Amino acid sequence: MLCSAWNRTAAGFCLPGTALRRDIAPEFARYLIEFPFGDIYSRPGLDLKSREIATIAALAAMGNARPQLEVHIAAALNVGCSRQEIVEVMMQMAVYAGFPAALNGISAAKDVFRHRDAENDARHEG
């Protein structure tokens, strides 16, 4: 689920786990929860699926935060985006940020999908 070292919330978000929290300075881990998740994502004016679409679009367009892009592709799946919808968002970024940004976004999505499939296979065999 690409939440290694994070805790998954009911809503499907990955929040920094204890080890990570210690590692990245405890207060920053608190801000990371309070501002994005406590303040922004919990606001009623926009549904979580649209929020994740906005986030993966922005991260793919900026193209300089691959780990966070993968975390949010996983979060998008968790809040109800289909794989096809995620790939469509990535393809659309070719228009606004160029083909390399779109290709790297598609590549991040494929990595997350493969990771999910491997997790599911492991679970079913277990």
Added chain:
Amino acid sequence: MLCSAWNRTAAGFCLPGTALRRDIAPEFARYLIEFPFGDIYSRPGLDLKSREIATIAALAAMGNARPQLEVHIAAALNVGCSRQEIVEVMMQMAVYAGFPAALNGISAAKDVFRHRDAENDARHEG
């Protein structure tokens, strides 16, 4: 509707108008229609409202294309986004691209909203 010199399609998009087409090199105006609108936006895998949310998120996060951001805020309104949803997307960009990007995105949205209100007032008085 922030489509000056553009033609509005049934779906609410602004396509480059004749004058603009002449001005920006005719073939490029054709690519501008064919690839983004003919190829990408017309794909069935993602609804138009989600597509516009992805676009305004990306343009606000990159922060270097104010005219296009305004065109797409107007397009987002045209395909069913509420003003509140648009402002929520902009606020959320503070998390991924910083507060200045979010503030400038909110400022672009306010400009489009004001423009719309002025157009509506003019129409009702006319």
Added chain:
Amino acid sequence: MLCSAWNRTAAGFCLPGTALRRDIAPEFARYLIEFPFGDIYSRPGLDLKSREIATIAALAAMGNARPQLEVHIAAALNVGCSRQEIVEVMMQMAVYAGFPAALNGISAAKDVFRHRDAENDARHEG
């Protein structure tokens, strides 16, 4: 002091004023105060002068937030940076973000300095 529509705090920061707060969505104005100023700038681990140097360096290097760059050049002056120190930071950005970013940063600084001089002249004549 480049704080129009903002309130100046004792520490020299410009916080969004009432009108601005109404205009940019009241909650976002609250976040804008709480996270950057309440959480980050008030932390003891780094002095305010160093914080403003970090901010103007980052905003000049990214080059897509001129209004915020000007607000923070003014804030840097307020917390004890000399004009020369600010220009040195801008010049140094040529190394990491290129000469255009440095030139545009110097131009923003000159605008703020001129604005300050005009304010001071007006005050002394008044």
Added chain:
Amino acid sequence: MLCSAWNRTAAGFCLPGTALRRDIAPEFARYLIEFPFGDIYSRPGLDLKSREIATIAALAAMGNARPQLEVHIAAALNVGCSRQEIVEVMMQMAVYAGFPAALNGISAAKDVFRHRDAENDARHEG
């Protein structure tokens, strides 16, 4: 020639003029000449026309330095690029940096071309 406040060299470059040099800190004006023009552009391994193509491509793709982009579109014309070649470079940036970057690059080129035409008209009438 879009060299206001700059001096034009034989090779067609705009170098900072005396007034500008005073304004932007004299040493920085010196670096601006020494490193880009003394060190880089004077190197024999790449012709000036290719150098200007590389520069306008990079500035259009980054999209956050419009004044410098215009200066270098003028410089590209001065060292032998045709208007069509410049527009082709801008159009190509749609592939690597997205359509907004390309559109804004084409818009910068059109501004420079118009400025040139006005200068030429003025000269012929004078």
Added chain:
Amino acid sequence: MLCSAWNRTAAGFCLPGTALRRDIAPEFARYLIEFPFGDIYSRPGLDLKSREIATIAALAAMGNARPQLEVHIAAALNVGCSRQEIVEVMMQMAVYAGFPAALNGISAAKDVFRHRDAENDARHEG
């Protein structure tokens, strides 16, 4: 030739191969060929060598698409750029995008050159 999983065209371009096409969504692979290569690179107004110079300059300046930068450094060699010309373009990016962008561009070029040399050695020994 850094075209693994791509097909090399007569003009030296790497086009997505069958496996890649399946992997990155078949339609996107088609857009990737049609718009950049069918529409843009095939236009008569600018020679292929200048086009590749523009592309590697832009990708090095943006600095967030290393795989595509390497593909286009290889393409630049294929359409007649010398190694020295490519390194000159990268060095010049220090002026417009900073020394880190230039250094990372030079590093990408060195990787491609080494890969080419290894391929040539293997071929001559085979």
Added chain:
Amino acid sequence: MLCSAWNRTAAGFCLPGTALRRDIAPEFARYLIEFPFGDIYSRPGLDLKSREIATIAALAAMGNARPQLEVHIAAALNVGCSRQEIVEVMMQMAVYAGFPAALNGISAAKDVFRHRDAENDARHEG
């Protein structure tokens, strides 16, 4: 000290070593010393500690030059920044460039700190 293949100067800077110099084109290694270090860092108007704070802020905010960010985090330690001050700069970047930039900056800092600790351990055991 993260200066592998670089020479450390008295002031704590890493300058390109002989092997690196040969590898990245000898003249460019010369520019890399002359302009940033000979011209900019040696200027009297701003102390070295403030210069390194400006540099790590800019590199973390741009987010596309991890190797150079690590070199300058090490340089910041060399010229007197505490680990806490460096982490504070990174955390502050969340405000201006978003949480992913801040997280990646913190991660770069942690890598440098770990590397330093390992070096110190090795030295004390040796």
